[in-house]
Amino acid sequence: MTVASETNLSGPYNGNGVTTVFDYEFRIVDEAHLAVIKTAADGTQSTLTLNSDYTVSGVGASGGGQITMAVAPATGTTITIVRDVPFTQETDLENQGPYFAETIEAALDLSVMRDQQIAEEVTRAWKSPFGQPGRSMVGEFDEGDLIAIGPGNTMVPGPTTEELATAAREWAIDPENQPVSQSAGGDGTQYSALHWSYKAKAWATFPKNSPLGATAGGNGVSDFSALHWASGSKEWANNPQGTPVSPNAGGNGVDEFSARHWAAVLAAVTAIVQNNLAVETFAGDGARVTWTLAVSPASKNNCFVTIDGAPQLRTSYSLGGVGLRDLTFSEAPPNEAVIEVVYGNFVSIGTPADGTVGQSKLAFTLTNYMLTLLDDPDASSALTTLGVSAFIKTLLDDADAATARGTLGAAPVNSPTFTGSVTLPGDPGTALGAATKQYVDNIALNLGKRARVRVATTANITIATALVAGASLDGVVLAAGDQVLVKDQTAPAENGVYVAGAVPARAAEFDTYNEYPGSLLSVAEGTANVDTLWLCTSNAGGTLGTTAIAFAKMNFAGELLAGNNLADLPNKALSRASLQLSSGDNVQFLNTSVGDALDQVSGSANGQLRVLGNGYNFYARLGSDAAHLGVNSAFRKLFLEVNLKPIMAIGYGPVTKTANFTVADTENYITCNQAATTTVTLPLASDYPGRRISIKTIQAQTVVSASANVVPLVGGAAGTAILAAIAGKWAALVSDGTNWIFMEGN
Incomplete structure (x- = not known):
């Protein structure tokens, strides 16, 4: 194998405290032919030990291999890997022995590797340029001499230590304003530290008001x-x-x-x-609204008012009375509330010693500008002097509001378009005044919710399974999203308005308890409950899922004989047809004396309809004596009685009471005009379920019930209070069979 690369060194690699594997990019034939040098952050180098500090892989590979550190080098250290082949020749070729090319090539490879190793070391040596003789350290340089780089990058002796000391002395202590000499490295404009210390002293301590030269x-x-x-x-x-x-x-x-x-x-x-700050403290009693301050603040903008530490809006109180000293709240602070008023007194700053301001003290000099303004002959000239623009002049000259709106480019007031919220100054004071949200919310607070559901229950159900889509309720197959009135639960706290679906849940508009009391729900479909109306008779103040929720069916006067005029029917057959009665029903027309009529009534059987005329009253009785519709011929009055107790008298007008009184059967609209507290004896609520009585007072006197049987407008326990001592107060009371419920009023 050949040595095709001149690379003899890999790295340096930066340590990071994590990496342990590093590449070497040249071939070695033995793992011992590597030297791994670690350089510390301070420059100190150390050679690591094979198999103790690191291991080697990839021996013999042409592209090199890797070393694996036993401990990851720390951040700030570097790792350098170099080839380190021993300077020995261990290949032995014998005479007449075998000749193997691989053996010769391996020896040559090692020789080249040694050459590369020497070349790498030579590159780190100080060399003379080509054409220059080499310099010997022996004989040319003495111990302690400094070596300098001369012309042509030649190595020449540097300055002696004495010369350096002399130069350092010049740079340190040459006298003030004496430049450092060229022999010490100066250029004729550079000065010693002593020179600059004198200058610094001058900049620091030169006398006051003496400029530095x-x-x-x-x-x-x-x-x-x-x-x-x-x-x-x-x-x-x-x-x-x-x-x-x-x-x-x-x-x-x-x-x-x-x-x-x-x-x-x-x-x-x-x-x-x-x-000059005044602080006054008062105590509320739940009724009082006005307190008189010791000193006038002059304006409520100068006041800071708190109730039990809570700052009060300036719109919640006003100043009035003599000298604007009376502080009046729009609502009485609570009983035992701490009212603190902090306000500014008059502050005197720069007042003349004699305490007076005369003409001489108010004298001023008219400027030319003011004289010009006073000399202007007309308003237009004065506006010009004041620098008023032509646009403002046009706006001031506009004859009316419509023209001014045109100049301003504003929309007509009869069709404004608002891009944000509108804040009104207060609640409406006239019939055509705009209503604020708080005004509408206060009205809505006294009205129960109105809603229409698709179907209502007729008995106790299991809500989780009976209100799923596809289930049948009162003859109606439910669809997802249908609203259902649940009113007949064995646990009344489960009653309410639900939405049918995979997981039935209470309707969003009826998911809190106080949304139920006084609510009126109409039913659209069903076999038993179609087109019925149900009133929630529970009182406010309960907890949803804990407090019982009750509903009562609303019955209407005239339902019994609606659409039938018995006076126009001449015989039994037509009466049956008009009343949708079968031929087997007994319809009788009697015209007897009072005694006979009463005998006939008392002897009537259930399922019969009898019309009796006795000369005084005209009655229609259905079935037993449980219900009848009466017409008083003497007074031309119509009333409906249930269980022989009237729940509505039609044709009787309002009555006025000037003393304590008991409500009669024919009295539904009552005005109290007594100059003292009026005590009202209301009928037994259990005798008149569903009956409505309206009471108002035109005197500033309270109206109370003789018994604790009136539930307040906001709910709670029954009491005696009906109307507060304010003229114009009114209340509509409706019997729920137990008490009289304050349903509407002010």
Whole structure:
């Protein structure tokens, strides 16, 4: 095998603390023919030991091989791999012995490898140029001599140590302004360290206000020492209050002052402001809204108000009364709340010693500009003097708002287009006023939700399986996404509005408890519940999944005989047809005395419809005495009774009460006009489920129930309160069979 490459060295490779394998790119015939040198970060080199520090692979390969380190070289070290063939010849050829070409070639290869090894070392030697004789260190250089590179890159003796010491002495201590000599390496413009130390001293300590001249490197005019500027800085920092900074320190000597001066002024102003801040504290009682301050703040913009430490918006309070000293909140602070008011008193700065301001103290001098403005003959000339643009002049001359909007390029106010949110100044005060979100939210707060579901349950169900798509409920096959009213659960807390699907869940608009109380749900389909209306009678304040949710079916006056006019029917057959009764149903028309009529009513059988006229009242009874529709002929009034208790009187107008009273069966709209608290005795809620009674007061007096049977508008336990002592307050009460529920009002 030949030695076809001149490469005899690989590397250096940089260590990183991780890599352990490194390539060598030349052929060796023995693993011992490598030298691996590690160079430390400080330049120290060491030769590593085979099989202890590293191992070799690829022996005999023409392209070389690899060494594997026992320990990865650290970052900052390098690895260099060189061929290191022994300078021995171990091939023995005997006379008349066998002659093998491989043996001769191997010996030649080793010889070439040694040549390459020597060549690599020679490249690192100091050599003379071609044509120059070699230099011998013996006899030409003495011990301690320095070697220099002469002309033509020749090696010549360098300066002696004494010459170097003399040159170093010149560079260090040559006198001020004396250049370093050429013999010491200077060029005639370079100076010693001593020279520059004198210059540095001048720049540091030259007297105040004495400019540095050219000999010190200054311009003799505006270049000053550090001592000069330090003196000026001292004036700017520490001159007493009222003492201007002098021109020597860069001040104008008139109205430019030190930091110490302005610190004293700031401290004085701060003291004035702090001494003129007033702090007053009050306690809320849950009802009071107005407190009188000791001193007028003049404007609520000068006030900072907190309630229990929480800052209050200025829109939540106002100043009024004599001297604007009365602080009034829009809502009464809570009971025992701590109200703190911080406001500024009048601050007097620069007030004349006599405390007065006269004409002489207000005198001023008119400038030429002001005189020109006063001499202008008309508004147009004055605007020109003021520098007002033609556009502003046109805008000021516009005759009306529409013309001004045209000048401004604004849209007509009757069809504005808004690109962002609009903030209104307050809630609407007129019938046509724009409504704010908070106004609408407050109205909606008192209204239960209204929704329409596809179908409703008729009995307890297993929600997870009964409300999946394809299941049948009340005769309706459910589809994914159908809304279902679940109202008949054995565990009433499970009731509510659900969405049918693979995993039934509560509807998004009914996924919190307080969305249910007062809600009204209509059912679109179903065998039993089609076109029915259901009211949630539960009170507010519960927890979804824990508190029971109840629904009651809403019945309507007139359902019994809707669309039928019995007075126009002359016989039983037509009555049956109009009422959709079979021929077997008993329809009777009776016109007897009062006693006979009552006998007929009491003796009527279930499933019969009887129309009785007794000269005073006209009744229609269905089945038993459970329900009848009555017409009072004397007063021309119509009412519907269930279980012989009226739930609605049609034709009876509002009544006014001026004393405590008991609600009669014919009283549904009641106005209280008593100059004292009015006590109302409401009917038993259990006797009138579904009945609605509206009550309002036109006196600033409270209205209360004689019993604790009224559930507040926001829900909770039943109490006696109905209306607060504010004229115009009203409430709509609806019986849920247990209490009277405050459904609507203000």
